[in-house]
Amino acid sequence: MSARIKFGVVVFPGSNCDHDAYHAVKHLFHHDAEFLWHKETDLKNSDVIILPGGFSYGDYLRTGAIARFSPIMNEVMKFAKSGGIVIGICNGFQILCESGLLPGVLLRNQSLLFSCKHVNLRVEQNTSRFTNENNVGDILRIPIAHGEGNFFAEPDVIKSLEENGQVIFRYCDEKGAITSESNPNGSVNNIAGIINKNGNVMGMMPHPERACELQLGSSDGRKVFESLINSFVLQAV
Amino acid sequence: MKQFEEPVVTKELAKQHGLTDEEFEKVLSILDRVPTYTELGIYSVMWSEHCSYKNSIAQLKTLPRSGKRLLVGAGEENAGLVDIGDGLAVAFKIESHNHPSAVEPYQGAATGVGGIMRDIFTMGARPIASLNSLRFGDIDDKQTRHLLKGVVKGIGDYGNSFGVPTVAGEVYFDPCYQTNPLVNAMSIGIVEHGHVASAIAKGEGNVIMIVGSATGRDGIHGATFASEEISEASESKRPSVQVGDPFTEKLLLEATLEAIRAGLIVGIQDMGAAGLTCSSTEMSAKGNSGMELNLDLVPIRETHMTAYEIMLSESQERMLLVAEPKNEQAIKSIFEKWDLNCITIGKVTSDGMVRIYHQGKLKAEVPAETCVLGGGAPVYIRETKKPDYLAATSSFNVDSLSTPKNLSESIYKLIQSPNIASRRWVFEQYDSMVRTNSVVLPGSDAAVVRIKKSEKLLAAKTDCNGRYVYLNPRKGTMIAVAESGRNVVCTGGKPIAITNCLNFGNPYKPEVYWQFTEAIAGMREACLALDTPVTGGNVSFYNESPTASVFPTPTIGMLGIIEKESHVTTANFKEAGDAIYLLGTNRGDICGSEFLFLEYGIASGDAPFFELAFEVKLQQCALEMIQNGLIKSAHDISEGGLIVSLLESAIVGREKFGFEIKISAGSLPLHRILFGEDQSRIVITSNEKNGSLMKKIAEKYFVPFDRLGTVTQNMKATINSDITLDIEKVDDLYFNALHRSVSRN
Numbered sequence: 001m002s003a004r005i006k007f008g009v010v011v012f013p014g015s016n017c018d019h020d021a022y023h024a025v026k027h028l029f030h031h032d033a034e035f036l037w038h039k040e041t042d043l044k045n046s047d048v049i050i051l052p053g054g055f056s057y058g059d060y061l062r063t064g065a066i067a068r069f070s071p072i073m074n075e076v077m078k079f080a081k082s083g084g085i086v087i088g089i090c091n092g093f094q095i096l097c098e099s100g101l102l103p104g105v106l107l108r109n110q111s112l113l114f115s116c117k118h119v120n121l122r123v124e125q126n127t128s129r130f131t132n133e134n135n136v137g138d139i140l141r142i143p144i145a146h147g148e149g150n151f152f153a154e155p156d157v158i159k160s161l162e163e164n165g166q167v168i169f170r171y172c173d174e175k176g177a178i179t180s181e182s183n184p185n186g187s188v189n190n191i192a193g194i195i196n197k198n199g200n201v202m203g204m205m206p207h208p209e210r211a212c213e214l215q216l217g218s219s220d221g222r223k224v225f226e227s228l229i230n231s232f233v234l235q236a237v
Numbered sequence: 238m239k240q241f242e243e244p245v246v247t248k249e250l251a252k253q254h255g256l257t258d259e260e261f262e263k264v265l266s267i268l269d270r271v272p273t274y275t276e277l278g279i280y281s282v283m284w285s286e287h288c289s290y291k292n293s294i295a296q297l298k299t300l301p302r303s304g305k306r307l308l309v310g311a312g313e314e315n316a317g318l319v320d321i322g323d324g325l326a327v328a329f330k331i332e333s334h335n336h337p338s339a340v341e342p343y344q345g346a347a348t349g350v351g352g353i354m355r356d357i358f359t360m361g362a363r364p365i366a367s368l369n370s371l372r373f374g375d376i377d378d379k380q381t382r383h384l385l386k387g388v389v390k391g392i393g394d395y396g397n398s399f400g401v402p403t404v405a406g407e408v409y410f411d412p413c414y415q416t417n418p419l420v421n422a423m424s425i426g427i428v429e430h431g432h433v434a435s436a437i438a439k440g441e442g443n444v445i446m447i448v449g450s451a452t453g454r455d456g457i458h459g460a461t462f463a464s465e466e467i468s469e470a471s472e473s474k475r476p477s478v479q480v481g482d483p484f485t486e487k488l489l490l491e492a493t494l495e496a497i498r499a500g501l502i503v504g505i506q507d508m509g510a511a512g513l514t515c516s517s518t519e520m521s522a523k524g525n526s527g528m529e530l531n532l533d534l535v536p537i538r539e540t541h542m543t544a545y546e547i548m549l550s551e552s553q554e555r556m557l558l559v560a561e562p563k564n565e566q567a568i569k570s571i572f573e574k575w576d577l578n579c580i581t582i583g584k585v586t587s588d589g590m591v592r593i594y595h596q597g598k599l600k601a602e603v604p605a606e607t608c609v610l611g612g613g614a615p616v617y618i619r620e621t622k623k624p625d626y627l628a629a630t631s632s633f634n635v636d637s638l639s640t641p642k643n644l645s646e647s648i649y650k651l652i653q654s655p656n657i658a659s660r661r662w663v664f665e666q667y668d669s670m671v672r673t674n675s676v677v678l679p680g681s682d683a684a685v686v687r688i689k690k691s692e693k694l695l696a697a698k699t700d701c702n703g704r705y706v707y708l709n710p711r712k713g714t715m716i717a718v719a720e721s722g723r724n725v726v727c728t729g730g731k732p733i734a735i736t737n738c739l740n741f742g743n744p745y746k747p748e749v750y751w752q753f754t755e756a757i758a759g760m761r762e763a764c765l766a767l768d769t770p771v772t773g774g775n776v777s778f779y780n781e782s783p784t785a786s787v788f789p790t791p792t793i794g795m796l797g798i799i800e801k802e803s804h805v806t807t808a809n810f811k812e813a814g815d816a817i818y819l820l821g822t823n824r825g826d827i828c829g830s831e832f833l834f835l836e837y838g839i840a841s842g843d844a845p846f847f848e849l850a851f852e853v854k855l856q857q858c859a860l861e862m863i864q865n866g867l868i869k870s871a872h873d874i875s876e877g878g879l880i881v882s883l884l885e886s887a888i889v890g891r892e893k894f895g896f897e898i899k900i901s902a903g904s905l906p907l908h909r910i911l912f913g914e915d916q917s918r919i920v921i922t923s924n925e926k927n928g929s930l931m932k933k934i935a936e937k938y939f940v941p942f943d944r945l946g947t948v949t950q951n952m953k954a955t956i957n958s959d960i961t962l963d964i965e966k967v968d969d970l971y972f973n974a975l976h977r978s979v980s981r982n
Contacts, residue, residue, distance in 0.1 A: 013491075013575060014484050016400025020673045023689070053671075055398045058484030114393050116668045145397070145668040210670050215687070215802060217678065 005232055006032040008046030010076065010092075012067055013038065017053030017089065017209065024209040025050075029225055038070045048085045048228065049076050051092025053145070053207060063106065063148050064094035073099060085129070085228070086201045090146055093193075093203030102196055102203045103161065104153035106146075110186030114147040118218060119184050121192050121206060122172040125165045128195050129231030130202045133223050139176050140169070140220040142206040144184055149205040151187035151194075158188055169193035169204055243274035243545070254281035255465070260615060267607045275544045275593060275601040279608060282458070282511040282549060283518060286778050289614035292744040293776040296618075296757045304770040306733055308433070312610070315356040315436055315506065316426075317772020319734050321798055323691045324430050328362035331370070331423035331699065331738040331794040333777035336465075337478040338420040342387025346420050347395040347481035348553055353424040354399060355507035358490050359556060361434040361497040362426030365674060366686045367396055369406040369422050370699040370738065370792040374415030376655045376978050381410070384418050385979065391481075392422070393666040398483035399490070402675050403667035404684035407699055410655045411840075413707075416782035421738040421775075423699055423794040427688060434497045437504035438517075438559045438585050439524035445583040446565070447513070448572050449489045449555040451538035455479050456512070456551025466743055466781040485554040485577070492575040493556060501568050505558040514548045514608075516557040517591050521605035522612050528605070530583035532595040544595035559585060621754055622747035630708055633841035635828060640906050641836060644960050647908065648880055652967055654835050657877045658974035659889075680889055681808045682727040682873055685799060694805065696730030696797040702876065703788030705844035708829050710752045712844045714759035714791050716916055719852045720875060721795035722767050726856045727871040727919060729804035729863045730797030732767055737774035737793055742786025744778045752789040760791060766849050767856070769795065806863050808872035809890025813950040815869055816925040817896060821855055821918035822941050823879060825902070825909030831876045832912035846915035851940075855917045858938035865934070867927045874918040880911040882920045883945075884954060888968045895953045895964050898946030907957070922948060 007025045011018045018035065026033040034044055038056075043049065056067035067073060073095070080086045080101050088096035096102040109115055118141050123134040134140075153161070161167055169192040173182040183190045185205070193204030204224075211221030244250060251261040254277055264272055264280050272280065282288060290297065302311040308318040308326055316330035334349025350367065357364045369392055374381040385408075396403045401424070438445070456479035496502050504524065506516040513535070521528050532547045542550075560568055565581060572579035586592075591608075593601040607613030641647045651657060664679035676694060677685035683698035700721035706713030722732040737760065742749040764771055774794075780787045799805055810817075827833050828842025862868050874882040879900075887894045902910045923931060928944070935942035952964040 013488050014398065016398075016487070016671055020671070023673060054400060055484060055487075058398070058482070060484070113390075114397055114666045114668070116397075116670065117665050143670055145670060147397075207670070210673050213673075215676055216670070216673060 004032050005047045005229060006045060007048045007050055008034055008036045008043050009050045009052055010036045010072055011038060012054065012056035012070065014056050014058050015052050015054035017207065020209045021050045021052045021089065024212045024225065028212050029229060036072055038072045041071050041075050043075050043079055048087065049079060051086065051088040051095050053090030053092060056091055056095060063091060064098040067095045068099035077101060080201050083198065083200050088203040089207055089209065090205055093205055094148065096201060096203045101201050102194060103157050104151055106148050107150040107152050108148050109150050115184055116143065116145040118143045119206060120172050120174055120182060121169040122176050122178065124167050124170055127165070128168055128199050130195065130224055130227050131168050133227040133230055137176060139172060140223060141218045142208055142211045142221050144206045146205055149185040149187065151191045153188065161194055164197060166194050166197065167191050168195055246271050246274055246277045251277060255285060256281050260284055263615070267604065267613060273601055275548055276603055278545045278549050279514050279601060279603060282514055283608040284614050288511050288515055289610050290776055291615045292617050292619055292778065294610060295616055296754055299757060300761050300771040301764050302771050304734065307770060307772060311771055311773040315359050317734065317736055318360065318433065319772060319796065321693060325688065325691060326428050326430055326433065327425060327695065327796060328357050328360045328428060329423065329425040329736055329794065329796055330356050330773055331421055331736045331792060332356070332775040333738050333740060334420045334422065335417065335740065335777050335780055338388055339417055341478040342384045343391040344478050344480050346388040346391030348479045349420050349422045350392055350395040351481045351483065351486050351553055352509045353422045354401065354486065355509065357424045357426035358493055359434065359436065359505050359507040360428060361432045361494065362428035363494060364401045364424050364426040365672060366404045366425045366684065366697065367401050367423060368404060368684065368697055368699050368794065370419070370701065371406065371408045372414040372419035372703065372790060373410050375412045376410045378415065381415070382979055388418065388420055389663050389666050395481055395483045397668040399487050400671050402669050402671050404669050404675055404686060405679055405698055408660055408663055409703065411703065411788065413785065413787050417780045417787050419740050419780065419787065419790055421792050423736065425695065425697055425796065432498050434502055434505050436506035436520055437524040438520035438526045438528060440503055440561065440585055441587040442562065443503055443559050443585040444562055444565050444581045445528055445530065445585060446558050446560065446568065446579055446581050447535055447555060448558060448579045449577055450482065450485050450552055451536040451578060452547055452550045452555065453538040453552045454542065454546055454550060457546060457549045466779045479551050479553050481553050488575040488577055489554050489556065492572045492577055496568050496571050499567065501560055501564040503559040503561060505556055508555040508557060510551065512548070512550045512552065513557065518605045518608040520557065520559065521589070521591055522609045525589065527586035527588045527590040528583055529586055529592045530594065532593060534580055534582040536578045536580055544593055544600035548593060619744050619750040620747045621751035623751055624748035630841045631843055635842060638837060641908055644908055644911070645962060647836060648962060649966065649970060651832060651835060651877050651881060652884060653970045653974035654831055655975060655978060656831050657881055659972045660975060661972055662976040662979055676805055677728055677807055683724040685728050685805055692801050694799040694802065696725045696728045696799055697795065698724040699792055699794050700724065701790050701792040703790040704840050705829050706756060706791060707788040707840070708842060709844035710755035710789055711759035712847055714756040715763040715849055716844060716847050717791060717793045718760055718763035718767065718769070719847065719916060720873065721793045722769060722856055723873045723919065725795050725797030726859050727806060727808065727873050728799065729806040730799040731860060732769050732795055732797045734772050734796050735764060735769050735793050736772055737791055739774065739776045740780050740787065740790040740792065741778050742781045749786055756789055756791045763849060766853050803866065804863055806868055806871050808886050809870055810886050810894040810922055810948045811869040813894060813948050815922040815948040816928060817898060817945045817948060818921050818923065818931070819918060819943050819945050820859055820921060820935065820940055823910050823913065824915040825905040825913040826915035827909050827913045830878065830912055830914040832878065845913070847917065852917045854938040855919065855940050858935055858940040859919050861934050862931055867931050868921050868923055870922045872920050874920060876914065878912040878914050884967050886920060887954060887964055888971060893952065893964055893968060895949040895951045896946055897949055897955045899957055900945065
């Protein structure tokens with residue numbers, strides 16, 4: 001591919017996976033990346049916005065509840081509504097739900113404990129720009145690290161997410177079975193990642209940016225970024 | 238509101254502040270007058286054990302504290318600083334927060350993490366990994382589980398939010414820690430040589446700024462509280478425990494590093510124990526300077542705070558910094574960007590006096606030098622007496638014990654011991670991966686983190702078996718140093734330096750002080766032999782409950798360097814068919830072992846067999862094998878002995894294995910060989926074809942090297958064809974035992 005994609009990584013004061021996302025897209029995939037400070041209102045011509053993991057504003061209230069009101073989020077919301085690509089990872093997913101760009105909400109883990117470990121994700125569809133490099137049913141091993149990742153929405157919302165193919169990742173066991181034992185936080189239907197109806201906004205609790213180098217235990221997270229980068233190639237063709 | 242009237246300072250009031258008559262006399266002679274109430278507060282906290290190290294410093298000075306890699310000496314700055322090449326240095330330190338955690342486990346542990354992080358970034362280093370070392374009472378006790386849950390959640394919530402991975406640690410349970418748990422937190426940071434900051438105040442007329450959180454009444458006399466025994470009355474000291482705010486700390490980190498890297502700062506120190514008092518007097522003394530501070534300018538979060546309270550507050554997430562006036566504005570804009578207070582509260586003077594003004598009055602005027610460790614703070618060498626209990630424990634005859642009837646059952650029991658079973662329930666509550674540098678995750682011998690700007694990786698581990706130290710303080714402490722080093726070696730690293738956290742009882746008890754001096758002597762010997770100088774650390778005395786002292790627990794935080802990624806080695810077996818070897822000799826010494834405690838309830842005998850000179854050879858030998866690419870897995874033999882080491886290697890990886898081994902016990906009963914905790918042994922695996930090369934290396938170092946058996950595909954562990962264990966059962970017990978214990982009501 002000729003053109004480089006520009007990633008804008010939003011930095012809230014309590015973001016702590018901002019450097020990890022930046023490292024992945026810039027140093028591992030060799031695209032452009034720039035940090036976007038939460039007080040700014042300029043997305044600096046980014047092609048993709050990443051809302052990274054962390055604790056945006058301390059998250060003493062509800063996770064992501066304050067972040068959605070930040071100056072940068074106004075712009076991110078406009079960007080998303082006009083079709084711009086936005087990825088929310090972990091705390092970023094929580095912010096996307098709080099800001100209404102994605103449906104549902106992330107509750108405290110059923111165990112009430114923070115949980116950091118590698119989990120297995122089953123790829124539920126491969127037509128989205130975040131999954132096209134996979135086969136349906138592929139299993140990705142990617143870490144989670146959250147205390148509030150228990151995805152919940154009203155039954156009618158879940159129904160429409162499922163029917164529209166908006167559920168892209170589900171927690172599963174090593175063989176791909178969707179079981180309650182493999183659900184690390186109590187999410188409805190083991191949902192780990194979803195997209196919006198238009199397919200340009202994606203949120204997931206697991207951290208693909210932490211699984212891009214075998215040295216760190218898994219490189220399955222690359223599939224998420226490769227799919228996205230590939231979608232630009234397909235677009236260009 | 239009625240104006241606060243300061244009490245008149247008397248000998249009685251001084252005593253209530255923890256100053257002895259002799260120390261109060263010393264204050265009178267320094268000032269040549271009766272101190273003001275605020276001054277009494279200043280001297281009482283600065284001369285508390287916690288700040289002055291008055292009963293330990295003479296001993297600490299006997300430790301090896303220099304080496305070619307050390308960039309600052311022990312105690313000179315907030316943390317030790319070690320050169321790792323490539324223009325980079327590592328700042329690292331361990332510190333206790335035992336007393337606060339005993340009465341308020343969540344906040345006590347959280348602020349312990351916060352405090353040690355600030356020690357690292359106040360030097361200009363970005364924290365990249367944290368570790369901890371925890372001790373609790375009997376896990377069957379409800380209060381223990383309350384403390385455990387609170388402490389683990391406190392460490393997790395603070396570190397997870399702050400964004401530094403918690404990569405390794407240790408947790409032990411023993412009844413001696415029942416009312417006095419130990420919570421030691423360690424942090425490791427990376428700094429480029431040119432960007433190291435110092436905790437110094439110098440340059441007459443330079444401005445002094447307070448940054449970070451506003452000052453409240455929390456934590457007043459925290460340092461003094463830490464210098465007393467835990468008692469029934471301790472519950473009333475809950476207000477002495479500070480409250481942590483990791484979000485503000487994260488902002489403080491980013492703003493501080495930005496200001497240091499911009500070259501705007503002359504000196505900076507975090508406000509930990511004794512808050513503004515400690516930072517102002519220590520920074521002044523270090524620079525042979527003085528300070529004038531106007532407390533009316535300090536941002537406060539409670540009304541009507543007195544000078545005494547402002548000076549003694551231990552509110553968290555604050556720093557004191559010194560800058561040239563021309564940089565004042567630039568610093569303010571950096572802290573403003575991060576939405577933090579940044580207020581100029583005074584200036585540097587040249588006469589060595591710290592002067593405190595409040596509401597237009599001079600509230601304190603003390604020579605900085607007289608307050609601090611290494612200056613006017615008292616130094617004591619206390620009386621020692623070998624404790625009586627040692628006569629009984631050392632005369633224990635292990636041959637008097639019956640042989641366990643069913644070895645398989647003993648092994649299944651051992652693998653579930655709270656001191657052996659997987660700590661997964663604990664470490665999964667910590668974000669161990671943030672910043673994407675964690676190469677070896679918790680659950681292996683030592684943690685490994687990479688450094689993105691360098692080929693090298695860091696290995697780190699905390700270690701101390703308090704039972705060994707109790708049975709033989711000198712040898713037990715040597716073992717703690719040796720074992721943390723061995724853990725680092727097993728991951729492919731060369732041990733380079735240590736930090737220590739010395740948790741002991743009341744130093745005024747001669748028996749406790751004897752344990753302390755013996756432990757220091759053992760540490761000195763081991764650190765010299767392993768060439769791992771002491772870069773700093775922390776002493777925590779008064780770890781006592783109404784009934785007894787805790788086991789003397791000198792926790793070692795070991796740092797090692799791994800030259801390149803290909804040297805990184807883990808504990809888990811890699812492939813069926815690989816040969817299993819033992820480096821070292823099985824001596825069957827079950828004294829002080831977990832087996833003895835679990836099976837017979839006995840904590841007796843000497844600390845297990847240990848020979849320092851051999852340990853050095855063993856570590857060199859194992860490292861050379863690793864660096865030559867001959868080893869697939871390496872795992873230290875420690876608590877639980879040979880059998881636990883083998884079983885762990887079989888199950889801690891993603892892929893599980895069985896194994897078949899043959900052991901010749903000679904004249905000893907087999908259980909002693911299986912469960913003995915005699916030191917300086919490593920279980921390694923390799924492709925059989927490497928055997929002769931490995932043998933050559935072993936011979937060079939005079940280290941015994943023997944084939945034990947083979948890694949197998951089937952889920953069975955067979956020992957001498959008379960014991961067969963079900964690996965799936967072992968796996969379940971090992972990984973779920975702690976969770977099951979904690980989940981009880």
